[in-house]
Amino acid sequence: MNSYSSARDEFKDIQKKMVFLDANENPFENGINRYPDPQQNELKNVISKIKSINKDKILIGNGSDEVLDLVFRVFCEPNKDNIITLPPTYGMYGVLANLNAIENREVPLTRNFELDVEAIVNQIDNNTKIIFICSPNNPTGNSFSDEKIITLLKQFSGIVLIDEAYIDFSNKESWLKWLQEFPNLIITQTLSKAYGMAGLRIGLLFASKDIIAILNKIKSPYNINILSQKNAIKVLEDTVYTSSQINSIKVNRRDLIKELLQIYFIYKVYESDANFILIKVDNANWRYDQLLKNNIVVRNRSNEILCDNCLRISIGTFEENEKLISVLKTLK
Known part of the structure; x- marks a missing residue:
């Protein structure tokens, strides 16, 4: 051909x-x-x-x-x-x-x-x-x-x-x-x-x-x-700018993991080499809807094998991550 x-x-x-x-x-x-x-x-x-x-x-x-x-x-x-x-x-x-x-x-x-x-x-x-x-x-x-x-x-x-x-x-x-x-x-x-x-x-x-x-x-x-x-x-x-952003995402990932571990309905936070974190919660559908009502969109991965009641959260900016944690702490 x-x-x-x-x-x-x-x-x-x-x-x-x-x-x-x-x-x-x-x-x-x-x-x-x-x-x-x-x-x-x-x-x-x-x-x-x-x-x-x-x-x-x-x-x-x-x-x-x-x-x-x-x-x-x-x-x-x-x-x-x-x-x-x-x-x-x-x-x-x-x-x-x-x-x-x-x-x-x-x-x-x-x-x-x-x-x-x-x-x-x-x-x-x-x-x-x-x-x-x-x-x-x-x-x-x-x-x-x-x-x-x-x-x-x-x-x-x-x-x-x-x-x-x-x-x-x-x-x-x-x-x-x-x-x-x-x-x-x-x-x-x-x-x-x-x-x-x-x-x-x-x-x-x-x-x-x-x-x-x-x-x-x-x-x-x-x-x-x-x-x-x-x-x-x-x-x-512009390699300097890109490297700076990658490093910021890694730092934000580390800090976000620490905060997520303190939320009572999060049962597990999986280790991540990516720009997102997979977490296991008590009820993924419920928590997904709660976050959506607070204008936060994550990904519900519960329909995938081995991911029962799991949400995938992308690493945002410092301010976005702060808002996420603030909302999570208010959820009942």
Whole structure:
């Protein structure tokens, strides 16, 4: 299969000042009248430097949802293949499996929210193409054992996809350093969380050159608009500001955990490597409604396996967290 060759793909020399009469664009300059770089080269250069990884191992998508969907379409055959997910986990994996007519084999985490490697391996057959591992995990907040993930990478010949949407809030290292050793490893990240660009919808995928080349064949030619690219570069280059925000979220997370432990109807506060905290309460539906009446929106995760009566609370600003605790202390 050949990818669509866009007008900007055919023109590579960005140093020359050219007259562009190739793409049927409006010729009057306003900053957005030209099509964006389909390969987002300038943005990839910045990401490459920050992540210490070659740009030919990077794919950029319209949010993580797009890059995850591309992985499904490349590696799975509809109505034949299956994937393995590890609930409780990010619900979009199951949604995309259903959308692409792929069987989703769910292997629950253990009671302490760890990978059950033996159970996962037992679910693998010749049509199993991808294992999805969210680490730090959503909604539990914990990171998984390196040893167990390495075991899966060695025992499974298909794709192991590690979703690192929350890696910047963890003290653990990214799995990016393992890409060279495991050609079946794919890592996804996002600019929506730590980098504060949820409104731009920019997802990142890191893999071998061969995998990136295949994914590039089926991605939309202009999937990242020019404003998103420019704004992302601006934010990414201000590393001091981003680091400051990440550190503030970590401090606020630590302080919020201490306060939550003092609330009488909160039975458990789970450890978190993410920018949210999972808590177990006496009655999640009731407490969710109480908070909503006080103009505070959290996420009720009680319908997920192993998360009975659990609420997920994002780490807010100092003032937002103070308001949350103040309201929680008034609830009866």
